[in-house]
Amino acid sequence: MTSDRITRIVDAAESGDSVRARREEPHWREDAGCRGADPAVFFPASELSAVDKARHERTAKLICGNCPVRRQCHDFAAIGPEPYGIWGGMTPTERKRRHRRAQMYRRVRPSEHGR
Numbered sequence: 001m002t003s004d005r006i007t008r009i010v011d012a013a014e015s016g017d018s019v020r021a022r023r024e025e026p027h028w029r030e031d032a033g034c035r036g037a038d039p040a041v042f043f044p045a046s047e048l049s050a051v052d053k054a055r056h057e058r059t060a061k062l063i064c065g066n067c068p069v070r071r072q073c074h075d076f077a078a079i080g081p082e083p084y085g086i087w088g089g090m091t092p093t094e095r096k097r098r099h100r101r102a103q104m105y106r107r108v109r110p111s112e113h114g115r
């Protein structure tokens with residue numbers, strides 16, 4: 001993905017235009033490591049036990065760990081933001097935590113981000 005494209009996606013997302021942000025998205029899904037995998041692994045049913053959910057999460061993260069488009073997948077989910085499922089090898093809670101950390105970093109070091 002080019003830096004121009006990333007900039008357009010981030011600009012669109014920051015302006016709240018999630019439709020435009022998604023339109024800018026490249027077709028990274030064609031290379032997804034989870035193509036053909038059971039979606040239930042990435043989106044476990046709410047009625048599953050904690051043990052089964054943890055097993056699904058571990059399986060999904062193993063698949064994501066070998067995925068060539070992990071970064072694109074993570075960024076896509078962060079922009080949404082996608083409130084459910086494993087994306088880019090992260091749970092929703094992990095994605096939120098990472099996003100908060102990135103925001104804090106930008107506030108602490110604004111000159112490195114052109115602001």
Ligand code: SF4
Pocket residue numbers: 032033034035042063064065067068069070071073074086087088089
């Ligand atoms: S990072 Fe995981 S969820 Fe995302 S495309 Fe790759 S395998 Fe699928």
